[in-house]
Amino acid sequence: xxxATFDYTRPASVDDAVRALSDAGEDAKLLAGGQSLMPLLRxxxxxxxxxxxxxxxDALREIRDEGDTxxxxxxxxxxxVIRDPLVRAHLPLxxxxxxxxxxxAVRHRGTFGGSLVHADPAGDLxxxxxxxxxxxxxxxxxGEREIRAxxxxxxxxxxxxxxxxxxxxxxxxxxxxxxGVHYEKFHRTAQAWAIVGVACAVRRDGxxxxxxxxxxxxMGPVPVRAGGVENAVRGRxxxxxxxxxxxxxxxxxxxxxxxxxxxxxxxxxxATVLTARALTACTA
Amino acid sequence: MPxxxxxxxxxxxxxxxxxxxxxxxxxxxxxxxxxxxxxxxTSNCGACTVLLDGMSVKSCSVLTVQADxxxxxxxxxxxxxxxxxxxxxxxxxxxxxxxxxxxxxxxHALQCGYCTPGMIMAxxxxxxxxxxxxxxxxxxxxxxxxxxxxxxQNIVRAVRRAAREMRELAERVxxx
Ligand SMILES: Cc1cc2nc3c(=O)[nH]c(=O)nc-3n(C[C@H](O)[C@H](O)[C@H](O)COP(=O)(O)OP(=O)(O)OC[C@H]3O[C@@H](n4cnc5c(N)ncnc54)[C@H](O)[C@@H]3O)c2cc1C
Ligand code: FES
Ligand code: FES
Numbered sequence: 001x002x003x004a005t006f007d008y009t010r011p012a013s014v015d016d017a018v019r020a021l022s023d024a025g026e027d028a029k030l031l032a033g034g035q036s037l038m039p040l041l042r043x044x045x046x047x048x049x050x051x052x053x054x055x056x057x058d059a060l061r062e063i064r065d066e067g068d069t070x071x072x073x074x075x076x077x078x079x080x081v082i083r084d085p086l087v088r089a090h091l092p093l094x095x096x097x098x099x100x101x102x103x104x105a106v107r108h109r110g111t112f113g114g115s116l117v118h119a120d121p122a123g124d125l126x127x128x129x130x131x132x133x134x135x136x137x138x139x140x141x142x143g144e145r146e147i148r149a150x151x152x153x154x155x156x157x158x159x160x161x162x163x164x165x166x167x168x169x170x171x172x173x174x175x176x177x178x179x180g181v182h183y184e185k186f187h188r189t190a191q192a193w194a195i196v197g198v199a200c201a202v203r204r205d206g207x208x209x210x211x212x213x214x215x216x217x218x219m220g221p222v223p224v225r226a227g228g229v230e231n232a233v234r235g236r237x238x239x240x241x242x243x244x245x246x247x248x249x250x251x252x253x254x255x256x257x258x259x260x261x262x263x264x265x266x267x268x269x270x271a272t273v274l275t276a277r278a279l280t281a282c283t284a
Numbered sequence: 285m286p287x288x289x290x291x292x293x294x295x296x297x298x299x300x301x302x303x304x305x306x307x308x309x310x311x312x313x314x315x316x317x318x319x320x321x322x323x324x325x326t327s328n329c330g331a332c333t334v335l336l337d338g339m340s341v342k343s344c345s346v347l348t349v350q351a352d353x354x355x356x357x358x359x360x361x362x363x364x365x366x367x368x369x370x371x372x373x374x375x376x377x378x379x380x381x382x383x384x385x386x387x388x389x390x391x392h393a394l395q396c397g398y399c400t401p402g403m404i405m406a407x408x409x410x411x412x413x414x415x416x417x418x419x420x421x422x423x424x425x426x427x428x429x430x431x432x433x434x435x436x437q438n439i440v441r442a443v444r445r446a447a448r449e450m451r452e453l454a455e456r457v458x459x460x
Contacts, residue, residue: 001325008286008303008349031350038345039326041304051303055350079339103428104409105333105340191328191427 003041007050014139014168017057022141022164024050030166031055032075032114035106060113060168063087068174071137074113074167078102081112090174093181093201097128100183103191113167116152119159119222121257122193124185126153127223131199131215132172140165153222178210179203180282184274185217188261194218195261196270198250202233202282209233209242212279219254219271228252229275238283240276247276288352292317293361301348308332308343310351311358319360319401323430330429333402333409334358340409342428359401362408383453384408384446393442395433403429407443415451419444 007024011017021028027049031037040046054060060075063084070090072081078098081087087095101107101115101124115125116136126149129136134149138161152160161167175181185197197217203210212233214226228249236242256267285300292315299314311317311334320343323331327345334343335357343356363382377389384404387393394400403426410417410425417425422440431439 002306002309003304005302005304008347010349031347034345034347034350035327038306038347042306042325042344053347053350103330104425105330105342105406105428106327106345108336108339109341109345190423 001042001044003038004044004047006048008053009050010053010056012056014057014059014166017052017054018139018141018164018166020052021166024052026163028052028163032111032117033077033109035102035110036114036118036120054166062169065090066171069171070174071169071171072112073169074111074117076112078107078110078112078115079104082107091132091172092179093132093175093183093199094125094128094172096181097124097183097185097197097199100124100185100194100197112170116170117159117161117167119153119157120193121156121221121223122195122218124183124194124197124199124217127197127199127215127217128183129170129172130223130225131201131213132175133213135171136161137168137171138165139168144168146171150225156221175201176203178205180284182278182281184278184281186270186274196256196267196274198271198274198278200275200278200282202279204238204283207238209236209238209283212282214250214275214278216250216254216271216275219251219256219267221255221257224254226250226252226275229279233279240280243276243279246279247272250275286349286352288348290348290351290354290356292356293358303347303349305348306344307334307336307346307348307351307356310348311343311356317358317360320358321398321401323398323402328428328430329399329402330406330426331399331402333405333429335405335409338412340406357405359404362404382446383449384411384443387442387446387449388439391438391442391445393434393438399429399431399433403431403439407446410443411447411450415454416447417444 029048031051031053060073062073064071081098130149136147181201185194194217199215201213212230214229216224232246250271251268256264258264323329332343364380422443
């Protein structure tokens with residue numbers, strides 16, 4: 001189908017974009033890569049009055065080294081993130097997970113920021129942001145604020161951002177040395193959304209697990225940090241037994257959906273199996 | 285109405301377009317480039333794949349206004365019509381066809397042909413990044429393109445055959 005009509009603006013700076021968003025009112029939408037928004041417009045599930053295209057705001061594409069943290073611009077594409085030397089060196093989990101998103105053509109346009117703001121429970125990158133203790137930098141004409149990942153994802157496809165706010169970028173602490181990372185994504189056809197996904201990072205000190213980060217995709221309306229699993233592996237020997245028994249905690253605090261891809265019970269089973277696999281892969 | 289300037293298959297066009305006009309509709313309905321088909325409403329099938337500034341995109345997920353100032357290559361821009369190409373063993377491949385077009389023909393990589401323009405453009409993107417892909421890499425590179433007919437086997441074979449030929453051609457060019 002053809003999208004409904006809308007006004008179109010293409011600001012060249014963050015300031016102009018934020019002003020345009022404020023001026024256009026509640027029925028305006030920012031357009032990033034369009035890989036979620038365009039299908040919604042075509043199906044007329046969304047019909048904003050105005051689209052503000054961020055495609056020419058080059059400052060939003062930057063990936064910057066800030067010392068202990070990396071700042072990934074909201075408009076950095078999946079393609080860019082996967083190949084970025086800073087991301088590969090300091091946040092390899094993000095590069096790994098971004099490789100599993102969609103297909104090459106979608107990754108050429110789809111952006112890190114768009115994936116996060118869209119807050120699809122089956123999206124792969126929200127769980128990664130949660131596992132990496134990301135901080136979201138948000139701007140509006142009213143000023144700037146920071147939102148922690150643990151507070152950013154509020155409900156099904158809903159973030160903590162206000163309609164007049166723009167995501168500028170996401171700050172994530174560098175992982176440092178000694179970490180192994182893995183994103184375990186379960187889906188049944190070549191290019192598909194996760195039925196369940198596990199974002200995982202494990203730091204080992206010899207044969208002992210020193211620290212771990214685990215977060216789950218599509219095990220509820222928002223990504224879930226699996227604190228129970230993390231606690232159950234810390235200080236334990238690196239072994240299949242450790243990982244198997246820790247993975248039993250994976251379903252704690254989850255509210256898995258039932259849909260045509262799988263029942264809630266099936267998803268809970270998957271979460272346990274995939275968490276054990278992810279922990280193992282991180283230490284292999 | 286916003287005015288756009290785009291280069292499509294080597295020619296420059298300037299047009300007033302509605303902001304909601306999808307790039308694929310602009311190509312087909314305004315420029316008559318019907319070589320690029322539309323297969324879905326959800327950006328899933330990949331039939332509409334073109335190159336935008338050299339990189340594959342699904343042209344049903346791009347607004348024409350977003351392509352303003354950009355370079356677009358469609359299936360109709362491949363090969364050099366009327367140009368020279370090694371004689372194909374099959375009959376109906378036009379002279380000057382691109383190695384991918386020839387290989388798809390030779391390897392029977394299409395049946396109804398609906399997915400073929402997108403498959404070829406996605407393959408071109410893949411070969412730009414990886415001139416010698418394994419079977420698995422071809423499958424991963426084409427994961428965003430659906431074919432309801434062939435079962436993919438012959439498509440994978442065709443892409444690898446074209447890759448070989450394109451590597452040989454490239455060598456011939458650099459070593460006079
Ligand atoms: C065929 C297909 C398969 C896919 N498979 C996967 C998959 O397996 N895993 C996965 O994670 N994703 C998948 N995606 C989605 C893809 O990752 C998109 O890139 C992503 O969801 C949205 O990013 P975008 O840049 O395209 O955002 P857009 O579609 O442009 O925008 C999405 C939403 O975010 C808002 N927004 C965007 N940027 C900002 C900003 N800076 N500030 C405030 N609001 C903003 C927009 O207003 C809009 O509401 C798939 C998409 C397609 C078409
Ligand atoms: S028509 Fe564009 S992806 Fe299907
Ligand atoms: S040949 Fe018919 S869809 Fe591919």
